Amino acid sequence: xxxxxRRQAQTSSPVFKRVRHVATRPPPAYPGHVPLxxxxxxxxxxxxxxxxxxxxxxxxxxxxxxxxxxGPALPQLLDRMLECEEGRRxxxxxxxxxxxxxxxxxxxxxxxxxxxxxxxxxxERCGVTPDTREPVRYVDDPELAYVMQRYRECHDFYHAINxxxxxxxxxxxxxxxxxxxxxxxxxxxxxLTTIRLPPKKRARLSEYIPWALRCGSxxxxxxxxxxxxxxxxxxxxxxxxxxxxxPPPPIWRKPLGEATGGTATAVEV
Amino acid sequence: MQSLxxxxxxxxxxxxxxxxxxxxxxxxxxxxAPTQTPEPGPSRTTHFGYRTVxxxxxxxxxxxxxxxxxxxxxxxxxxxxxxxxxxxxxxxVGLLRPGSKGxxxxxxxxxxxxxxxxxxxxxxxxxxxxxxxxxxxVDINAEMLRAGYVRFKKTMYHDTSQIAxxxxxxQDLGQERFLSNSYDLYTIAFGIRNVTNIREALAxxxxxxxxxxxFACLEFNKVTNPILAQLYDQYxxxxxxxxxxxxxxxxxxxxxxxxxxxxFPSQWDFAKMIADAGFATGEHHSGNGGAWRDLxxxxxxxxxxxxx
Numbered sequence: 001x002x003x004x005x006r007r008q009a010q011t012s013s014p015v016f017k018r019v020r021h022v023a024t025r026p027p028p029a030y031p032g033h034v035p036l037x038x039x040x041x042x043x044x045x046x047x048x049x050x051x052x053x054x055x056x057x058x059x060x061x062x063x064x065x066x067x068x069x070x071g072p073a074l075p076q077l078l079d080r081m082l083e084c085e086e087g088r089r090x091x092x093x094x095x096x097x098x099x100x101x102x103x104x105x106x107x108x109x110x111x112x113x114x115x116x117x118x119x120x121x122x123x124e125r126c127g128v129t130p131d132t133r134e135p136v137r138y139v140d141d142p143e144l145a146y147v148m149q150r151y152r153e154c155h156d157f158y159h160a161i162n163x164x165x166x167x168x169x170x171x172x173x174x175x176x177x178x179x180x181x182x183x184x185x186x187x188x189x190x191x192l193t194t195i196r197l198p199p200k201k202r203a204r205l206s207e208y209i210p211w212a213l214r215c216g217s218x219x220x221x222x223x224x225x226x227x228x229x230x231x232x233x234x235x236x237x238x239x240x241x242x243x244x245x246x247p248p249p250p251i252w253r254k255p256l257g258e259a260t261g262g263t264a265t266a267v268e269v
Numbered sequence: 270m271q272s273l274x275x276x277x278x279x280x281x282x283x284x285x286x287x288x289x290x291x292x293x294x295x296x297x298x299x300x301x302a303p304t305q306t307p308e309p310g311p312s313r314t315t316h317f318g319y320r321t322v323x324x325x326x327x328x329x330x331x332x333x334x335x336x337x338x339x340x341x342x343x344x345x346x347x348x349x350x351x352x353x354x355x356x357x358x359x360x361x362v363g364l365l366r367p368g369s370k371g372x373x374x375x376x377x378x379x380x381x382x383x384x385x386x387x388x389x390x391x392x393x394x395x396x397x398x399x400x401x402x403x404x405x406x407v408d409i410n411a412e413m414l415r416a417g418y419v420r421f422k423k424t425m426y427h428d429t430s431q432i433a434x435x436x437x438x439x440q441d442l443g444q445e446r447f448l449s450n451s452y453d454l455y456t457i458a459f460g461i462r463n464v465t466n467i468r469e470a471l472a473x474x475x476x477x478x479x480x481x482x483x484f485a486c487l488e489f490n491k492v493t494n495p496i497l498a499q500l501y502d503q504y505x506x507x508x509x510x511x512x513x514x515x516x517x518x519x520x521x522x523x524x525x526x527x528x529x530x531x532x533f534p535s536q537w538d539f540a541k542m543i544a545d546a547g548f549a550t551g552e553h554h555s556g557n558g559g560a561w562r563d564l565x566x567x568x569x570x571x572x573x574x575x576x577x
Contacts, residue, residue, distance in 0.1 A: 021502075022502050022503050022506045023502060043508070060518050
């Protein structure tokens with residue numbers, strides 16, 4: 001108590017500014033938060049950007065780069081969420097998406113054609129789980145940190161409803177779709193990594209760019225979608241609601257038949 | 270403050286290591302306190318960086334850190350010290366001059382990746398044509414030892430009697446494997462600050478050394494020059510965890526490493542601890558004839574003692 005009032009008295013003076021020793025940081029705003037100074041943020045932005053460019057497999061660096069470069073985009077996304085009732089509910093309830101909050105077994109028992117079933121099929125087909133998302137550490141405001149975390153965790157849903165695999169050219173296509181839809185700078189900069197793609201993949205990606213930009217910009221802001229309430233919804237109806245239409249058919253490494261146990265016809269490879 | 274959940278470090282290890290997972294040979298020996306009866310009250314605590322943790326858990330937390338950093342350890346050392354750690358290690362080995370008075374039996378503790386061991390064997394071979402000097406590399410962490418083993422496979426010492434790798438705890442090496450009075454030289458480089466009970470490690474060092482044997486420790490220490498200290502603090506607490514995050518994908522382990530440096534006793538205090546363990550040390554100052562030798566203003570420091 002006494003210390004707090006002394007601190008108040010000191011900081012209320014216009015001349016005196018409390019200087020913190022570099023070994024300590026301000027208290028974290030949420031668990032896992034690391035408050036960085038401005039030069040540190042610049043260093044992390046450059047470092048993570050370079051690492052993400054040269055080693056895109058380093059998902060953690062892509063994530064950190066996103067946090068460093070988010071800028072005004074995150075408050076804009078927060079506003080988008082606050083404007084709509086579904087978004088406000090998400091902010092109030094703060095759902096998380098990982099293998100302990102999402103019952104994958106129950107989703108796989110849903111009928112074909114529902115969003116939940118489509119998502120589980122997609123996870124299996126790509127060989128990924130909902131657990132691969134890094135926690136947000138460098139965004140200072142806790143609510144914006146949640147918005148960033150939500151964006152990161154919903155990324156797979158954008159893949160699933162568009163039926164896009166996780167290979168690098170489709171990843172970039174989805175990132176450009178996100179840029180058109182949500183406006184995060186990192187997603188546009190991800191487009192720069194096309195120069196590192198071999199020519200065949202670059203050609204394949206260029207088929208998707210018009211779709212990504214047009215569909216992304218005309219669709220509803222996907223950050224406001226409460227996906228967990230829509231597991232049972234028919235996926236085509238969902239796409240209609242959101243204003244999303246199918247991209248050109250992608251090339252999958254694993255045919256559809258294997259993932260769904262042979263109940264659906266295999267997509268042409 | 271930093272959340273340093275061991276589970277997260279372990280998962281970072283699985284993500285970042287490129288070596289196939291090793292089978293643990295055996296668990297490390299339990300905390301040895303043979304003269305003390307277990308206390309029924311609250312457990313003793315110790316520091317883990319700037320956190321306070323129960324003594325029993327420090328070992329596994331440190332193991333978690335080094336499991337995580339093992340595969341990138343050499344890269345990170347280069348990035349963090351901008352390559353200077355090589356100069357320090359060269360000076361350390363140059364000071365000890367293994368092989369100058371005949372072959373030595375050396376034990377290098379916490380020497381997992383084999384930096385010091387390789388330098389010692391090369392020094393003995395190149396300067397004194399000595400191919401009998403041997404080094405037993407001891408580390409508590411199997412991943413670090415594996416990294417060292419792989420490095421030695423690229424050298425001429427692989428599969429010779431000059432090098433051997435052992436998983437053991439510096440505080441309790443084990444009477445059966447490490448006999449008393451059996452080594453001429455005991456080295457520990459950048460490892461002793463991670464030991465839970467430094468005095469026990471010093472006691473073990475005293476035990477395994479022959480009378481007349483040398484104890485040598487290279488460690489980060491206190492910087493006395495205030496300007497250098499400011500710059501060094503800034504660099505340590507700002508840049509190193511960020512490099513850890515960018516290069517190795519693990520900020521928390523490097524934050525721990527930086528904090529553990531600050532927690533280590535000063536040059537004078539550590540020299541006193543070495544003397545208390547029974548070693549004969551130089552006078553309490555730095556430089557020639559002194560108990561320690563500061564490198565780069567105290568950023569690193571070499572402490573030596575002789576078993577009488």
